Amino acid sequence: MYRTAFLDLPALATAGGTVSLPGSKSISNRVLLLAALSQGTTTIQDLLDSDDTRVMLAGLKQLGCTITPDAVTPGQPIAVTGIGGRLPAGTAATLFLGNAGTAMRPLTAALAVLGGNFEMTGVPRMYERPIGDLVDALRQLGCQIDYLKDAGFPPLKIGQPDFSAWSDAPIQVRGDVSSQFLTALLMALPLQAADKAITIEVVGELISKPYIHITLELLARFGIQVHNENWQRFVIPAGSRYQSPGAIHVEADASSASYFIALGALAAATPGQTGVRILGVGKDSIQGDIRFVEAAQAMGAQVESGPNWLQVGRGTWPLKAIDLDCNHIPDAAMTLGVMALYADGTTTLRNIASWRVKETDRIAAMACELRKLGATVEEGADYIRITPPASATGWKAASIHTYDDHRVAMCFALAAFNPAGLPVRIEDPQCVGKTFPDFFESLFAVCDTPAQQIPVICIDGPSGSGKGTVAAQVAERLGYRLLDSGALYRITGLVATRAGMALEATNAERIAALIAAQQLEFTSDQRVLVNGEDVSLAIRTEEAGMNASKVSAFPAVRSALVGVQHAFRALPGLVADGRDMGTVIFPHAPLKVYLTASVQCRAERRYKQLISKGLPANMQALFADLEARDARDMHRAAAPLKPAEDALQLDNSTGTAEEAVQQVMDWWAARQPFAPAAQG
Numbered sequence: 001m002y003r004t005a006f007l008d009l010p011a012l013a014t015a016g017g018t019v020s021l022p023g024s025k026s027i028s029n030r031v032l033l034l035a036a037l038s039q040g041t042t043t044i045q046d047l048l049d050s051d052d053t054r055v056m057l058a059g060l061k062q063l064g065c066t067i068t069p070d071a072v073t074p075g076q077p078i079a080v081t082g083i084g085g086r087l088p089a090g091t092a093a094t095l096f097l098g099n100a101g102t103a104m105r106p107l108t109a110a111l112a113v114l115g116g117n118f119e120m121t122g123v124p125r126m127y128e129r130p131i132g133d134l135v136d137a138l139r140q141l142g143c144q145i146d147y148l149k150d151a152g153f154p155p156l157k158i159g160q161p162d163f164s165a166w167s168d169a170p171i172q173v174r175g176d177v178s179s180q181f182l183t184a185l186l187m188a189l190p191l192q193a194a195d196k197a198i199t200i201e202v203v204g205e206l207i208s209k210p211y212i213h214i215t216l217e218l219l220a221r222f223g224i225q226v227h228n229e230n231w232q233r234f235v236i237p238a239g240s241r242y243q244s245p246g247a248i249h250v251e252a253d254a255s256s257a258s259y260f261i262a263l264g265a266l267a268a269a270t271p272g273q274t275g276v277r278i279l280g281v282g283k284d285s286i287q288g289d290i291r292f293v294e295a296a297q298a299m300g301a302q303v304e305s306g307p308n309w310l311q312v313g314r315g316t317w318p319l320k321a322i323d324l325d326c327n328h329i330p331d332a333a334m335t336l337g338v339m340a341l342y343a344d345g346t347t348t349l350r351n352i353a354s355w356r357v358k359e360t361d362r363i364a365a366m367a368c369e370l371r372k373l374g375a376t377v378e379e380g381a382d383y384i385r386i387t388p389p390a391s392a393t394g395w396k397a398a399s400i401h402t403y404d405d406h407r408v409a410m411c412f413a414l415a416a417f418n419p420a421g422l423p424v425r426i427e428d429p430q431c432v433g434k435t436f437p438d439f440f441e442s443l444f445a446v447c448d449t450p451a452q453q454i455p456v457i458c459i460d461g462p463s464g465s466g467k468g469t470v471a472a473q474v475a476e477r478l479g480y481r482l483l484d485s486g487a488l489y490r491i492t493g494l495v496a497t498r499a500g501m502a503l504e505a506t507n508a509e510r511i512a513a514l515i516a517a518q519q520l521e522f523t524s525d526q527r528v529l530v531n532g533e534d535v536s537l538a539i540r541t542e543e544a545g546m547n548a549s550k551v552s553a554f555p556a557v558r559s560a561l562v563g564v565q566h567a568f569r570a571l572p573g574l575v576a577d578g579r580d581m582g583t584v585i586f587p588h589a590p591l592k593v594y595l596t597a598s599v600q601c602r603a604e605r606r607y608k609q610l611i612s613k614g615l616p617a618n619m620q621a622l623f624a625d626l627e628a629r630d631a632r633d634m635h636r637a638a639a640p641l642k643p644a645e646d647a648l649q650l651d652n653s654t655g656t657a658e659e660a661v662q663q664v665m666d667w668w669a670a671r672q673p674f675a676p677a678a679q680g
């Protein structure tokens with residue numbers, strides 16, 4: 001997940017490849033509970049790993065379910081052996097359910113019906129989330145539930161139910177506060193329907209019907225066929241009994257799929273690829289938002305589907321403008337708002353009054369941000385009408401404010417395909433964490449753009465000037481990748497020495513062949529692996545620096561390392577630290593900085609740095625080494641150390657590292673097309 005203040009997306013050109021979406025939270029926790037109540041073992045594929053599923057798993061273990069493996073492991077199924085519809089007499093437990101409504105509500109209902117001695121607890125925020133309507137409904141049956149703090153809210157105490165006074169009258173539950181209460185009853189009451197049918201009656205208008213649809217579909221897979229009488233009465237037939245389906249797959253979140261469906265529809269296919277393949281959800285999905293596919297098709301998307309996959313490519317281009325009632329897909333419809341930027345006319349999205357009361361006023365937010373990009377937007381109480389810029393020159397580079405709304409951030413990323421080739425800034429990108437923490441990583445993995453579009457900031461300079469420190473911090477602030485090119489020469493020196501090769505010109509070709517044959521890996525936490533061995537510390541000694549300086553003078557070695565360095569230039573951007581980043585490796589980089597500091601100052605810094613790493617250091621020797629290294633780096637024939645003609649020079653002798661970082665950030669900001677107010 002990007003935790004930067006903003007994330008700049010370079011202009012993107014094509015899309016293609018496969019994206020796996022995270023599992024749906026609503027489905028994950030329902031499946032877990034249903035598996036736990038069933039007879040038999042259920043093998044669950046693609047369960048979401050999140051706070052809410054973790055507390056559910058922990059609770060189920062306390063109830064005696066066997067869970068293997070112990071926790072969600074990426075790519076591996078998890079097996080849940082259920083309790084077969086009953087708990088051993090006298091089962092007692094205190095269940096901590098965090099802030100997971102999808103665990104608290106259904107588990108309360110199930111345990112109240114099964115009976116035992118339970119305390120249902122959670123985080124303080126959970127104690128502010130209402131549960132009174134569910135408790136009232138359960139008490140109609142004879143369930144024993146007491147409030148341990150405030151009436152109507154968790155924590156709760158659950159005892160042994162007494163069903164003797166319960167007639168066959170329908171159980172009534174309110175449907176207009178949270179559909180989770182009805183879901184909880186629908187999942188718990190089959191436990192009492194062995195001998196007689198049970199009817200649940202909704203009082204008031206039922207909200208969020210698509211979620212009840214999910215519950216009914218999943219119940220059916222676990223052997224319970226509920227009769228839905230016009231969303232007002234639900235009848236659980238007599239003889240109902242939970243039975244594991246054996247294996248079940250958790251669908252990916254269909255709303256998250258909308259961004260990639262749109263991507264396939266509006267991006268040209270990456271050569272060699274046939275559009276975007278989305279794994280985890282198919283057209284037969286039980287989630288309401290899957291109907292986004294129809295809307296995308298109406299705009300021109302070419303969509304194929306199979307069990308749990310979608311394949312989306314460009315069909316009609318430009319997209320067709322549409323006029324659509326979006327009441328059935330309120331969340332995913334925001335994505336249509338950005339697709340409208342690529343349409344051949346004015347698109348109207350209607351019946352979206354609920355947008356006004358979501359994470360933010362989404363109609364106002366979409367209108368404001370779409371206008372920043374150059375669209376003409378009309379907004380009404382319950383509609384939005386979007387006319388795209390008339391031509392490529394009408395597009396503007398915008399810094400998109402995201403209103404702490406994950407969906408605003410995700411759908412506006414698609415604006416990076418604009419025909420004007422402008423970058424798009426997404427402010428506060430970490431707001432996507434609510435449903436899709438790795439959204440931008442997933443997006444970059446299936447998007448492509450010519451290398452010259454991907455920004456590179458070069459930071460060159462002599463040893464100890466602070467390049468590595470400044471480059472790492474600039475990369476962190478921008479969410480860019482980092483190339484520590486010196487590490488490549490240090491590794492070369494190390495492997496050559498270990499292979500017993502003298503670091504002399506006569507061996508240059510052999511050394512070059514040797515480094516080209518190594519498997520190099522740079523981890524996200526800045527460790528360096530050679531053929532799987534962590535050499536991060538071994539290459540940091542002064543001796544390794546000297547050896548690096550020697551091998552780096554060999555043209556054959558330098559050529560052998562060019563491809564590796566170019567490969568670092570990847571979305572969303574790169575900060576490259578070295579000697580020849582701006583002069584040789586990335587000569588067209590949009591920002592080149594030449595960082596210097598006096599030899600005295602650099603020797604002192606290096607001394608402190610080595611000591612802090614527990615490596616030996618001697619001030620006098622360091623001073624001499626630095627001078628020798630400077631001389632060799634500056635006077636060698638191949639790619640000598642010198643400022644690029646268009647480099648900005650920064651003397652870093654007196655200021656702090658933070659000041660140097662800020663200077664580079666300011667220079668970078670000045671080269672961006674975004675309004676200055678939004679710079680971070």
Ligand SMILES: Nc1ncnc2c1ncn2[C@@H]1O[C@H](COP(=O)(O)OP(=O)(O)O)[C@@H](O)[C@H]1O
Nearest residue numbers: 463464465466467468469605609655656657660
């Ligand atoms: N103003 C400064 N700018 C950059 N680094 C500094 C500064 N002041 C002290 N340092 C320290 O200097 C040391 C050497 O910096 P480093 O980034 O390794 O240099 P280089 O990569 O140019 O060899 C680091 O330990 C860093 O924390």
Ligand SMILES: Nc1ccn([C@@H]2O[C@H](COP(=O)(O)OP(=O)(O)O)[C@@H](O)[C@H]2O)c(=O)n1
Nearest residue numbers: 463464485486487489548549552578579580
């Ligand atoms: N792009 C680069 C980076 C490093 N080098 C060489 O590799 C050596 C080690 O690089 P480094 O960046 O790790 O060294 P320090 O600046 O940290 O001392 C330098 O002294 C240079 O001789 C190079 O020639 N070209």
